Amino acid sequence: MSSELRFDHVVLDNGLMIIGEFNPRAVSAAVGYMVHAGARDESPELAGVSHFLEHMLFKGNERLSADDINRTFDELGADYNAFTSEERTVYYGAVPADRAEKLLDLLTELMEPSLRQEDFDMEKKVILEEIAMYQDRPAQRLFELGNGRFWNGHPLGNSVLGSPETVGNMQRDAMRAYFEERYAPSNVHLVLAGNYDWDAMVARARERTAGWRDYQVNRGKPAPEPMTGYERVADAALNRQHTAFFAPGVPVETPDMFAAGIVANVVGDGSGSRLYWELVDKGLTDNAWLSHEAQEGAGAFVGYLSAAPDRADEVLERYREVLQQVQDEGVTPEEWRRSQRKIATSLTFRAETPLGRLMSFGTIYQTLGKYLSVNETVELVMSTPLEAGARILAGRPFDQGFVLSLGPN
Amino acid sequence: MPSDGNATASPFDVTLPNGLRVLYEPMPWLPTLSVTLLMPFGSVTDPIGNEGSASVLHEWLQRGAGDLDSRALSDAFEDLGVRRGGNAGRETSTLGAGFLAADAARALPLLADMVKRPRFESPEFAPAVELAQEELRSLEDAPTQKMFEALTARFLASPHRRSSLGTPEGLAALTEAGVRADAADRVGPDGAILALAGGSTWEQLLPVIEETFGTWRGATQPVPAPELAPQGLHHVDAETTQLQVGLAYPSAQVGTDEGYLYTLALNVLSGSMGARLFTEIREKRGLVYSVSAGTRALRGLGFTVGYAGTTTERAAETLQVFLAELDRLAEGVTAEELERSRTGLLSSVVMRGESSGATAGRLATDAYYLGRARTLAEVSDKIESATLEQVNEYLAANPVPTPTIVTLGRLPEGGLGLPAATATATEVGTGTGTATGTDAGTEGRA
Numbered sequence: 001m002s003s004e005l006r007f008d009h010v011v012l013d014n015g016l017m018i019i020g021e022f023n024p025r026a027v028s029a030a031v032g033y034m035v036h037a038g039a040r041d042e043s044p045e046l047a048g049v050s051h052f053l054e055h056m057l058f059k060g061n062e063r064l065s066a067d068d069i070n071r072t073f074d075e076l077g078a079d080y081n082a083f084t085s086e087e088r089t090v091y092y093g094a095v096p097a098d099r100a101e102k103l104l105d106l107l108t109e110l111m112e113p114s115l116r117q118e119d120f121d122m123e124k125k126v127i128l129e130e131i132a133m134y135q136d137r138p139a140q141r142l143f144e145l146g147n148g149r150f151w152n153g154h155p156l157g158n159s160v161l162g163s164p165e166t167v168g169n170m171q172r173d174a175m176r177a178y179f180e181e182r183y184a185p186s187n188v189h190l191v192l193a194g195n196y197d198w199d200a201m202v203a204r205a206r207e208r209t210a211g212w213r214d215y216q217v218n219r220g221k222p223a224p225e226p227m228t229g230y231e232r233v234a235d236a237a238l239n240r241q242h243t244a245f246f247a248p249g250v251p252v253e254t255p256d257m258f259a260a261g262i263v264a265n266v267v268g269d270g271s272g273s274r275l276y277w278e279l280v281d282k283g284l285t286d287n288a289w290l291s292h293e294a295q296e297g298a299g300a301f302v303g304y305l306s307a308a309p310d311r312a313d314e315v316l317e318r319y320r321e322v323l324q325q326v327q328d329e330g331v332t333p334e335e336w337r338r339s340q341r342k343i344a345t346s347l348t349f350r351a352e353t354p355l356g357r358l359m360s361f362g363t364i365y366q367t368l369g370k371y372l373s374v375n376e377t378v379e380l381v382m383s384t385p386l387e388a389g390a391r392i393l394a395g396r397p398f399d400q401g402f403v404l405s406l407g408p409n
Numbered sequence: 410m411p412s413d414g415n416a417t418a419s420p421f422d423v424t425l426p427n428g429l430r431v432l433y434e435p436m437p438w439l440p441t442l443s444v445t446l447l448m449p450f451g452s453v454t455d456p457i458g459n460e461g462s463a464s465v466l467h468e469w470l471q472r473g474a475g476d477l478d479s480r481a482l483s484d485a486f487e488d489l490g491v492r493r494g495g496n497a498g499r500e501t502s503t504l505g506a507g508f509l510a511a512d513a514a515r516a517l518p519l520l521a522d523m524v525k526r527p528r529f530e531s532p533e534f535a536p537a538v539e540l541a542q543e544e545l546r547s548l549e550d551a552p553t554q555k556m557f558e559a560l561t562a563r564f565l566a567s568p569h570r571r572s573s574l575g576t577p578e579g580l581a582a583l584t585e586a587g588v589r590a591d592a593a594d595r596v597g598p599d600g601a602i603l604a605l606a607g608g609s610t611w612e613q614l615l616p617v618i619e620e621t622f623g624t625w626r627g628a629t630q631p632v633p634a635p636e637l638a639p640q641g642l643h644h645v646d647a648e649t650t651q652l653q654v655g656l657a658y659p660s661a662q663v664g665t666d667e668g669y670l671y672t673l674a675l676n677v678l679s680g681s682m683g684a685r686l687f688t689e690i691r692e693k694r695g696l697v698y699s700v701s702a703g704t705r706a707l708r709g710l711g712f713t714v715g716y717a718g719t720t721t722e723r724a725a726e727t728l729q730v731f732l733a734e735l736d737r738l739a740e741g742v743t744a745e746e747l748e749r750s751r752t753g754l755l756s757s758v759v760m761r762g763e764s765s766g767a768t769a770g771r772l773a774t775d776a777y778y779l780g781r782a783r784t785l786a787e788v789s790d791k792i793e794s795a796t797l798e799q800v801n802e803y804l805a806a807n808p809v810p811t812p813t814i815v816t817l818g819r820l821p822e823g824g825l826g827l828p829a830a831t832a833t834a835t836e837v838g839t840g841t842g843t844a845t846g847t848d849a850g851t852e853g854r855a
Contacts, residue, residue: 025438028760058682066692070683074749077756096759125695132720133698135650138550237648239549272487277480281472283539286547306547334484341490349441349492349507353763 007371008198012206015186015214019365020201021357021373026194029100030354032092033107034189034366037182039086040155040295041219048162049170049178051084052127056175057091057110058082059119064109066119072106079355086156087295088366094355097195101204104190108208111183120172127167134161138235138242138406139304145233146404150246152227155220156295185209187217191362194354221297224248230403241312241407242304245319247397249292249299252367257294258381259388260301264292265339266331266389267322268303272338274322279305284315290323296367301397309408316403323398330393336386344378420772420782421611425623428599432772432782433614434606436765442510442607443765444520447773450595451498452571454630458582461541461575462591465583467497468537470596471504473528474519482519489516498573499561500632500707501777507766510608514617521621524596534585545574553718556645556653556817560714563643564657564813567636569707597627602776606768635710638813642827645817652724652818654717656731658810662711663704664779669791670803671704675713676750677742678702678734683749685734690717696727702735706778715812721819725826728814732827739808741801754792758785 006022038050059066073080073093080093080103091110095103134140144159151157161167190205192198226248250256268275268290279288290303307315350356351374364372372380420434455462471493472479486493489512494505504523508516548555562570603622605614637659660675661667679686679702690700702715715735719727742750761767762785775782816825 027763067683067688070681070688070692071749074681074683074753077752079757079760094760096756122692122695126691126698129651129696129719129723130698132650133718136552136718240547242550271493272483280540281479281536283536283543286540286543306550308543308546338484338487338490342487342492345490345492345508348509349443349766352439352441352765353760 005373007373009371010202012185012209014209014212015184016188016190016205016209016212017186018190018192018202018205019362019371020192020196020198021361021371022192022196022198023194023354023357026354027097028094028354029097029103029192029194029196030092030094030358031100031103031107032090032191032358032362033111034191034362035089035091035183036087036187036189036217036219036366038084038088039158039160041182042158042178045166046170046174046178047159047166048127049175050089051160051162052123052167052170053175053179054082054084054089054091055123055127056115056120057113059113059116059123061109061112061114069106069109076102076106078103084160086158086160088363090359092355092358094194094353100192100196101200104201104204105208108205111188113179115172115176115179117172120175124167124170127161128164131161131164131167138238138240139306142242142244142304142404142406145406146244146246146402149231149404150227150300150402152225154222154224154226154298156224156298182217184215184217185212186214189362189366191358191365193358193361219296224298226300226400227402228400230405232405232409234408235406236408238407239309241307241309241405241409243307243312243316243403243405245290245301245303245305245401245403247301247401249301249397250294250392251297251299252294253296256388256392257299258384260292260294260299260392261343262336262339262381262384263331263389263392264290264301265343266335267326269339269342272342274326275319278318278322279315284311284318288319312405312407312409316405323401327393327396327398330390331386333386336389340382340384343381347374347378347381419784422776422782423615425598425619427623427625428597428601429622429625430602430776431615431618431622432602432604432776433611434768434772435610436607436768439608439765440509440511441765442508442513442605442609443769444506444517445604445769445773446495446504446520446524447501447602447604447777448503448524448596449501449600449629449632451500451502452573452575453499453568453632454595455568455571455575455579456587456591458579459587459591460571460579461545462579462583462588463502463595464497464541464544464573464575465537465580466588466592466596467495467502468540469529469533469588470523470527470592472533472537473530474522475526475528477522478528478530479533482523485519486516491516491519496573499569499571503773505766513609513614517617518621521625524627525622525625527592529585529589529592531585534588538580538583541575542577542580545577545580548574552647552649552651552653552817553716555647556655556815557714559643559645559817560655560657560813560815563641563815564638564712565635566638567633569635570638594628595630597629598622598625600629602773604769604772604776606772607765632708635707637710640811640813642813643815644820645815646819647817649818650720651718652721652816652820654719654724654728654731654814654816656715656812656814657712658812660704660711660713660809661807662778663706664775664783666791667803668711670795670800671807673747673750673754673792673795673800674738674742674804675702675704676754677746678738680750680753685737686731689734690727690730694726694730696723696730700727700731706774708778721821724816724821725823728825728827735809735812738804741804742797744797747797747800751792751795755789758788758792
């Protein structure tokens with residue numbers, strides 16, 4: 001299928017870069033604005049502003065009310081949403097191919113928000129409900145807490161949601177200032193995937209964003225000094241002991257990013273991994289995993305374990321033994337190859353839909369400044385040598401781990 | 410071209426001599442193949458006293474088959490990069506797999522062996538039970554899921570009210586011999602459905618399927634018809650930040666003529682951020698982050714499940730607006746609302762047709778609930794041809810019945826402020842306890 005794919009890119013005069021992976025076979029088109037602004041770009045008193053702003057962009061401007069926006073998405077039959085992470089904020093949708101330009105128009109309207117006070121006040125309530133919802137999800141709470149402690153003052157430890165206090169106290173003018181400091185055209189990628197008319201889309205974007213003015217945006221990338229050790233947070237209302245594990249990983253800019261992902265898969269994939277056989281297969285827990293998150297300038301191995309309180313210590317000890325053992329003995333060529341194949345299969349399935357492709361290649365492009373087709377990505381995974389994994393493990397990253405446990409113990 | 414290639418062509422659909430129904434939808438532009446094996450066993454047909462047997466059985470099946478022990482079987486799948494999935498459900502349980510279409514002749518025999526030649530080795534039994542018990546315990550820290558378990562237990566009277574996770578007592582009572590006998594009784598090809606979609610051809614797949622799944626033997630048990638419990642209002646006390654609000658009521662079965670009309674209307678209520686529930690409860694009042702209503706199916710019973718999560722002090726208003734919107738459906742929808750709903754559904758039909766996993770899943774559920782797989786053209790045609798008059802006549806003639814409501818969390822001091830007519834709570838008198846065995850009790854409130 002990939003022989004028919006075509007990659008295009010252009011930078012408009014205002015600094016906005018448009019990238020597209022055209023697939024003549026697709027029935028849909030996916031369009032997204034990827035804004036290179038996220039929780040890591042926030043000051044402590046504005047914790048949660050990126051995410052709150054993401055909600056506010058759906059509230060419209062002088063031309064469109066929130067109702068108009070919601071209604072227009074529906075009239076296009078769009079599958080659409082937005083999300084905020086530490087790294088970026090993404091507004092996206094997919095529609096049958098003949099409506100790609102209208103979807104682009106609508107998403108472009110989102111990027112010119114009024115941020116009205118009454119909408120701000122109403123949406124603040126919704127955000128506070130969202131924070132309350134995550135309070136009832138122990139794993140989410142655990143990672144909010146653990147992430148902050150592990151990163152130890154590094155911006156990657158910033159909370160995406162913010163706290164009831166920072167969100168509650170947030171002022172509209174501060175959000176407006178954040179928007180005006182971060183949503184510069186050159187800090188945004190307009191990403192297209194699937195079936196669309198490239199020239200028409202570019203012409204449309206050029207016309208609709210003609211008024212955008214560019215400016216310089218900088219992201220702080222201090223050297224991380226992550227926390228090590230073990231902490232507990234007691235919550236007698238919980239019935240399980242929820243434990244998060246963090247250890248230094250590799251940044252997204254290094255070629256070792258793929259090797260780190262394969263190492264994490266060998267150790268902690270949901271099935272067939274070392275943690276699976278040692279803990280889940282034996283029925284000691286229904287949930288134990290390890291993954292690797294490669295971020296800009298820094299990366300981390302991140303893991304999770306849920307256990308009955310009366311055997312939580314024993315299960316955690318086994319979890320740590322698995323990590324020690326893989327550092328001591330390395331991984332086998334069979335394990336390496338299986339994990340490479342599993343990751344390759346996942347990438348291939350994700351590429352079935354334009355929306356899946358938009359997220360994959362758009363994120364890589366925004367981070368690394370290069371386009372990778374699904375076949376190229378698969379090839380990079382499959383050609384990553386075992387030695388690259390061995391090198392990472394030789395650095396004994398898990399010895400510098402940080403553990404946070406939340407539960408009745 | 411997928412833009413019309415799959416719209417009108419019926420999927421391949423044969424029933425093998427052993428009773429297994431096989432459906433395949435070619436998606437020749439894809440390098441991938443997705444497979445769903447749907448089997449008619451689940452918690453509904455668990456032996457009495459052994460609630461959770463299906464859950465353990467489903468896990469044990471996957472721990473070694475044919476010539477391969479548990480580890481070797483898993484390695485064989487992973488050598489092919491197979492993505493595996495599936496779960497033990499109420500009426501049915503599934504095994505799923507996704508792999509490169511070129512590997513079909515190697516992956517399908519592994520999948521078939523799990524149901525044809527499970528090893529059911531003794532050392533694997535206790536861990537399979539332990540794992541099921543862990544899953545049940547994890548529910549205790551998942552209030553939304555726990556509320557839905559309680560809602561199902563209160564909404565249905567037949568064994569469909571049981572949790573697919575089983576009960577602590579049922580799991581503790583399981584024996585190796587008992588589960589082996591249960592497997593012999595329930596894991597068979599008759600009534601099972603093997604659905605495939607992706608970049609292979611029928612000519613390549615059918616011989617492999619006949620050779621592997623064609624020799625599957627085993628009995629199956631009929632799934633009883635679902636029965637509703639009397640409508641009621643129930644609460645489960647829990648220390649949570651938000652009150653979990655769930656509601657359920659019977660509604661038209663998806664895929665029937667009435668089902669299309671109802672689906673179009675429900676999509677006006679809750680299908681998007683422009684839908685009535687989202688607009689009224691979240692956008693205008695800021696009461697929730699999450700609110701929704703969607704259809705569910707059992708064989709012979711369609712129903713609708715609604716959800717809202719909100720802090721205790723805003724719960725009464727949330728529920729009041731939710732119920733008012735359900736009532737308002739009887740007044741009909743506007744022409745504009747219907748067109749938006751129609752557009753959304755049509756677009757979703759088209760776009761889900763791009764995913765092999767979604768397509769295989771659709772084939773399996775269509776075959777199970779409707780007895781046949783619909784073409785995308787048929788679905789689109791039904792959605793396109795429904796008129797405003799038909800939808801509104803249907804809604805006027807079929808007002809939403811008073812739902813069964815379950816809340817989990819901390820109730821507001823003044824109660825939920827429901828009108829008396831709604832608050833005529835009824836005990837579910839089966840005496841079997843709730844699915845999770847943890848429900849703090851039933852209380853009606855006026």
